[in-house]
Structure formats: structure tokens, C-alpha cells
Amino acid sequence: MNKSPLAALTAILAALILLGTASPALAHDALRTSDPAKGSTVKSVDQVKLEFTAKVRMPFVIVRGDGVEFHQGKPELDGKVVTQALKGALQDGKYTIAYRVVSSDGHPIEGEIPFTVKGAPKPETSATPSESASAAAPSPSEQVQTPDQTPASAEQDQPAGFPIWLIIVVGALAGIGIGFLLSMRRKKP
Secondary structure, three states: OOOHHHHHHHHHHHHHHHHHHHHHHHHHOOEEEOOOOOOEEEOOOOEEEEEOOOEEEEEEEEEOOEEEOOOOOEEEEEEEEEEEEEEOOOOEEEEEEEEEOOOOOOOOEEEEEEEOOOOOOOOOOOHHHHHHHHHOOOHHHOOOOOOOOHHHHHHHHHOOHHHHHHHHHOOOOHHHHHHHHHHHHHHHO
């Protein structure tokens, strides 16, 4: 009789140890922090930074507000941290960071982070009138006179995410189809 309670206690302890050590392996990677934080109100933003719980790859980040996109170039990846440059400091308004990365275990991580900019310095007050005039967008007639600048500005205005999202969706559908076919193949006697 003495061995039964000890054996039961040992089995329970072993089960708890196994479950306790297996839990982190079952957890998926996730977004740990963001700058700006979800739902926050900030005075200025000139880049966004996302930190994940593990290394990620293939980052895709869009920063938009009032139907306009403000991200510039491709996001920079440094292990767990993804940094996205913006087309200058954001003005007062409501914005959303939309992101998608592939986690260390191969699963996609995506989400949206809404935030508000309030109290941002006005661009007219931070630059002299001559600097403001030189920084202003060229008129359509000026763009015609400088044809070598037109392709660059046209490339920047096109949303960079369309082909990437299309590839991701097609890849996901292909993966689901292959998984379905493999699962059906294994079930046949």
C-alpha cells in the first residue's frame, strides 16, 4: 500500500513536469511591444518599431491615415525588431500600423496598431519660407521638365504591398491545398 500513493504522486509530478516544459514549445510567437503603442497618443512619430517574442522574417509594414500611406522604403529587420521609416514626421491625426511577418516557427503573424498623433509641430513653423518652398512638391509642369524624376516619384506613389500580399495569399492557398491533399492521401487504405 505504501508504494501506490508514492507511485501515483511520482506519476502526477512527472506529468506536471512534462506539461510545464512542453508549454513554451506549443506557444506561437507574437508581437511583444510597438512604438507607438496600441491606442497611444504621441506628439511625434518619424518611424515605427515592432518587437516580437522571437526572431521573425519577411516583414511587411504599412502606416496609413485617412486613406494615405506614410511608410517609406522596406522595413529594416534586426532579429526580433522590425523598424519602418516614414516619409517625414506625422502630423496630427489618427493612424494605423498594419504589419505581417513570418514567425520563427513559420506561422504568419499579422495585426493592426491604431495610434493618434496630437501636438505635432507644424511643418511651416519648423522651416523658413525658402526651405518650405524648396521642400514643396513640384508642380505638374516641373515634373514634365525633369523626366528623370517622374519614374522615381511614380514608383514611390504605387503601393508596394499589392504584389507581396498577392504572393502571400497565393502561397497560403497553395499550402492549404497541399496540406489537404497530403491528409487525404494518408487516409486511403
